[in-house]
Amino acid sequence: MPRRRPSRAYHHGQLREALIEATEAILAESGVEALTLRAAARRAGVSPAAPAHHFGSLQGLLTEVAILGFQALAEELAAGNARGGDDPVARLREQGIGYVRFALAHPGRFLLMFRHERLDRENPRLKEAGGRAFKLLEDAVRAVRTLPADATLDRSSTALLMLAWSAVHGFAHLALEGQLDGLAGRAGTGAFVQDVLPAMLRAMLAGN
Amino acid sequence: MPRRRPSRAYHHGQLREALIEATEAILAESGVEALTLRAAARRAGVSPAAPAHHFGSLQGLLTEVAILGFQALAEELAAGNARGGDDPVARLREQGIGYVRFALAHPGRFLLMFRHERLDRENPRLKEAGGRAFKLLEDAVRAVRTLPADATLDRSSTALLMLAWSAVHGFAHLALEGQLDGLAGRAGTGAFVQDVLPAMLRAMLAGN
């Protein structure tokens, strides 16, 4: 445990960034439940009360981490779009694969992003980051249904959007909460996902 | 705050049941985050250390509540079966409606059931209760695919099962975490669910 240098203790300089980094490290190493203001402060080498000035509360700090999470998710969805090429259905399917890939690669981050009681849902930057990721999905559905870029979704298209989102979100959530371990058997959850997810997405998009 | 009667304080008699009841009440009133050993003990009119003897830890107490939750979920799925009548696809669809109905009717309970870090996942009774609910889904899928009652699911049937489970689970989870509030608009999430869920399930089961 490296204690901070005795001199230059005050005015860390980039404490805000350091705290976010520390929080993400804890999240990756020990999961959502280990997220603690004091642990983050310890890791950044500052006093327990230091974060208050920058984030107001633990909720504020976690919200910042969630914002970064939604930005990373949006990138993953965009990468799925790229993999999908010109075929709208393939783009939607690859977005779904990207969604699950993101969740399994960053379990803590993903679970935090959807723990509304730990976040400040009124934070405008959080709303914006979430909305940006959502828009990628919405546009993909519009493309599948050959709707203009600014059209509001009819009921059937909304149903497709919700089916796509719910399916990948539910799949990821069930996998992260260990509900698929029994199904996966000896091969492990990772192999199960690799095997079943594409088949599931294909079945889902069969009628479109 | 009614303090417990000064006499007859010792040997509550049914403390185990009383604590589970208190926990469920807290869960219904204030959600998962408010679940606290001391709060449950207070509500049952007993000292903070009392629950330890019956449940070992907070995890143990919450696991008991989750077990009851899985039992109630199984009942809801069975009710869906009944609504579905003789049509296997209708039975599967009604199970899905039952799943979401359960989640929205008991948000705290549902969220707790899928918070693996708060539960003792090795508890055999928890495993059994979860497995019983899962088997209802599995059997419904078998019926749709006209498989014998004890057949192991092939890849395609597994994909259908995962699609069905993931879709309703994801839908419910997204709704409970407030992710659908933006989509729901002025009508409210409840109305949105009523409107979109059947259409989503129809689209999901179109090819079967």
Place this chain on the structure above:
DNA sequence: AGAAGAATCTGAACACTGTCAAGATGGAGT
């Protein structure tokens, strides 16, 4: 009936947690 033993619950303690108020510190601008 009476006593021994087991089950149940209390009280006090410990190490944690988030948050707050008051004060110390150092950098930036005049």
Place this chain on the structure above:
DNA sequence: ACTCCATCTTGACAGTGTTCAGATTCTTCT
């Protein structure tokens, strides 16, 4: 040089889960 202000620390408070020794009561055996 001096002031102002953002930044960080110290110390405190109430609340948490859990443990342990002991008090209390129920059960069972003789």
